[in-house]
Amino acid sequence: MVDGGGIGAGASGRNGGFLFRQPLGWINDLLAETLEIYEEVSDGPVPFDLAPWPMLVLAVEEDELEAAQAYAEAVGGEEVDLRADPWFADDLAGAFVVDGGRTLDAMGATTALAQAARREGVEFRLGSEAKRILVRGERVTGLATDEGVLPCERVVLATGPWLRLLLRSVGVDLPFTSSRGWLLETGPVDPPPRYAIEQALWPMQDEMAGIVGAPTVQEVADGAAEDPGIVSLLLGARPDGRCLIGTSLRRSLLDDPEGPETVRRLADRAARVSPALVDVPVVAAWSGRRAHTPDGLPVVGPVPGVEGLVVAGGFSSIGMVTAPAACRRLAAGDTSLFDPGRFAAH
């Protein structure tokens, strides 16, 4: 395993770690399989705080209520009256509790999975960036890296938002685009929230490409790169009472994070929802980049036209829910749902 950074250098080490049921059935199928994988590794040497946590689908304003109701209906959520709960502002439009959610510490889980792979004999070459996939006669022969050429017959490309760069080195283009999302971490919140909260502004998986698809040159010239994107509250407590406050969805053409505006909008939304959060210190803020596909489904499987080249990516905002199961399916030879062939242009 070659990674230009360390374990969890990309979004996998810096996400919210929320595992929620969703209106789309294929996501829930993967969630069930992924939970089995997390359970398997949770008794290993690296803890990652996997815990059941009820999800609250929240309509902050009246115009979010319809989306919240539809989400709750699709996943069997129950309406709850938040006015009786002093943790919440008393003028929120509505909320629904959905059971079956989990949270985990993202960096812990990613490190635990890497440790499980090491136990199975995987060798890690960290801090070594892959520069080109090497092919001869449309067949993979190796990988050129910082450390030199690694001869091999198979490359599984899982470089998140950077997928398109290495694919180009073998003349393949897959239509991945990228978004950036932010998280804030607070000091301990007393009392901590009882729910992991998802505001009903977050788009459904099949709507994302419309928001983060590649803009044209004219659209960039007209300011598309400055489009502020969406801020939709995603908030949950960690076992020690700290809270994570997310998140945002903004098209990302740039490796560099945008300015502090998104962080301000997130804090503003959190203070709007809960008086318990207003005076809590914010101790950190960071962002990560996600990879998206035009149909919202991941791309996991062999790349047509290049023997030995496999891709696993496009996990969007639900990679902690879907990637472990999708990759286990890949290892078992089942790539039916996420076949790269649906997009491949070689």
Ligand SMILES: Cc1cc2nc3c(=O)[nH]c(=O)nc-3n(C[C@H](O)[C@H](O)[C@H](O)COP(=O)(O)OP(=O)(O)OC[C@H]3O[C@@H](n4cnc5c(N)ncnc54)[C@H](O)[C@@H]3O)c2cc1C
């Ligand atoms: C703010 C935020 C919150 C999120 N919250 C959640 C959540 O609550 N639940 C959920 O399910 N999902 C969440 N996600 C989404 C989830 O984090 C991603 O879908 C998932 O981590 C993607 O995993 P990946 O392995 O495809 O990519 P990444 O984790 O980005 O990994 C890509 C790796 O490739 C390496 N790399 C790139 N180029 C090269 C190269 N040339 N050579 C060598 N190595 C290279 C990078 O160093 C990196 O380690 C969130 C994402 C963000 C940004």
